[in-house]
Amino acid sequence: MKKFILSILIYPISFLALAQEIKIIDKPIIYDSTRIKLSLAYLKERHGIEQSTPTIQPKMIVLHWTAAKTFASTFNAFNPAKLPNGDRKDIAQVSSLNTSSQYMVDRDGTIYRLMPDNYFARHVIGLNYCAIGVENVGSADFPLTEAQLKANIELVRYLRKKYHIEYLIGHYEYTKFKNTPLWKETNPKYQTGKNDPGADFMLKVRNSVKDLNLKGVPTN
Template sequence: MKKIFVVLWMTAVLVSCGVSSDIPQVIVDKPIVFNEQRIELTKEYLEDRYNLSGDSVEITPKMIVLHWTAIPTFEGSYRAFYEPTLPSWRPDIESVSGLNVSTHFLVDRDGTIYRLMPETYMGRHVIGLNHCAIGIENVGGTDKTPLTRKQSKANIWLVEYLVDKYDIDYLIGHYEYTQFENHPLWLEVDEGYRTEKTDPGEKFMKRVRQATKKYNFKPVPEK
């Protein structure tokens, strides 16, 4: 794959998919660096972590995972995903892969939706499930910067937008990912590679799930 996806400009994309949320139907493209280095690291991740080899970094989305960044600003959150390799402040996961974390969408606290990478490229945002999951990160999640009502509305709209495009079976919060350990979608080869997560919070997930229950997502496996 020779395609290089780098940040060149910021483009507002109007989306008319007939979803019901009252959030403005706009996605702002603000790409992170997805160059040949990131492509190669992504291929390595797919092979080393999931035993999936090939020349493509494309995925077939079956799941949407909601997150918070635990970083109080959009600028800081965006920088965390921007480079192809992990920053020095992530030694906790560097031994697993040098591929930087990434997400397909980043939602600011005012509800603005940014698309950071192609929706069908693999992003590193959820252990064991990256090969089938679209990630939505939300700026904030700290005591001083809790997730906002505008963010929940934006997430609801974005879930509806993605369901309209892809055959999505699951909608989960990051804190629920380990419940898939015995599920056919779970591919992580290292039984010791896990991190504890609480994002995006049960209250936030309940709000989004309630608003999107018409899609009859499959239930998250019980603990």
């Protein structure tokens, strides 16, 4: 277990070479034994997947917004392994694992990697086990910027080149995967309402990466 925890800051040479294609700043959140234990429990209890390491095989990218105005406030919210007591009662009922994502994009377009791409993060119900999350600092009342749009496009291209990514969706679209083989949530009634990162933002990203032939939500 200790060896796995320490590996979070050790990347193979091929990984570093890929990262040089776009500017990515590593700013890891806490991924300690507590987060590992809770992530493994989430995989088993929520997704029905039992494994020895909290890793994923990425098939999907999910774009979000933070509903906060600063990078620091969201980073500080994600950093603890466990949800703060009394926080997010709507999701705390099924797991005390804190929310997080693999990436966060600041207002100026700076891309931060909060954990390795293939580490498990709790950011999208039913799909965490196969999804890379990209948070963007902003909200409906604090619209995402052109710099963030450009960064998201670059990041999608980078991740598509690195992994066999098939889907690109906005967080607000996640429930469309219910009743598909990709959906893995043991409680059929567990879901929350989302509108991030906005339909206009998603349309702009999709139009800019059409050549990647990424799928959106299921059509039937």
